[in-house]
Amino acid sequence: MLDCAIIGGGPAGLTAGLYATRGGLGNVVMFEKGMPGGQITQSSEIENYPGVTGEISGMDLMIPWPAQCQKFGLKHDMITVTRISKEGDIFKIHKEDGTLSEAHSVIVCTGSSPRRAGFAGEDELFGRGVSTCATCDGFFYKGKEVAVVGGGDTALEEALYLAKLCSKVYLIHRRDTFRAAPNTVERVKKTQNIEIILNSKPKEVYGDNMGVAGILVEDSKGGIRDIKVPGVFTFVGNDINNQTLIQEDGSFLCEMNKNGEVVVDISMKTSVKGLFAAGDMRIAAPKQVVCAAGDGAVAALQAIAYVDELLNH
Incomplete structure (x- = not known):
């Protein structure tokens, strides 16, 4: 006992x-x-x-x-x-x-x-370019471009981490403001190779048996942007x-x-x-x-x- x-x-x-x-x-x-x-x-x-x-x-x-x-x-x-x-x-x-x-x-x-973000292709490509762990998988994208989905502390902290490894980080957030700590937001804004994409959400991640090839991002007006990246990191709770x-x-x-x-x-x-x-x-x-x-x-x-x-x- x-x-x-x-x-x-x-x-x-x-x-x-x-x-x-x-x-x-x-x-x-x-x-x-x-x-x-x-x-x-x-x-x-x-x-x-x-x-x-x-x-x-x-x-x-x-x-x-x-x-x-x-x-x-x-x-x-x-x-x-x-x-x-x-x-x-x-x-x-x-x-x-x-x-x-x-x-x-x-x-x-x-x-x-x-939590999974819920966009098309996320489950199918999870582990083959879609990840929820920057420290686990970030190294695979050294010198390449990646996308980060989310607007909280974790998303922004991991975007900063990836920015040290990757040539560019696209930070995609569905709102016009972040929920992260103010000093973290400031650090992200000052990081030159992080592009902030607000009022937007992932519509679909696409690729093939080799992995992710890109992500389609939809803005608040219905416009679609095709971002060519081999890695997508989601941090949505x-x-x-x-x-x-x-x-x-x-x-x-x-x-x-x-x-x-x-x-x-x-x-x-x-x-x-x-x-x-x-x-x-x-x-x-x-x-x-x-x-x-x-x-x-x-x-x-x-x-x-x-x-x-x-x-x-």
């Missing part, structure tokens, strides 16, 4: 594991099929994590975290959790290999995944990874909002006792590494208190 099961190995899950083990829970397992670190490992540049100065990639930021957690006894089970259920006071952790683990408490930190909370009858284990985010209070408590949610999957998440880490710490401290009361009172 686990004292605490942590589902997800990003900043929230790792911090939860650190605080839960160091705080006294004796049997804590983090379930994460991939390498720990989370979505932030795909970011090219982090400049707003407290105490970290200079340019650092998301991967470099996260590398020390697992070792620190494991030092205090956190175990890592590299397997996908398909569902979490509860019987009485016991949580059941259903895994992809058909096995079960049981836990007194659960902290869900499964985060979110990059994220979908919540809440699948583990879906029960056999299709309902959710705990209260969710209309966007599929977990409803929690200030202590990361869900509507189900002993179940906590942290990071990008919870309501009103700022979607910043430092905030996810803070969530994980809060959730772990609450889990410690919950398990103590459950077992000793």
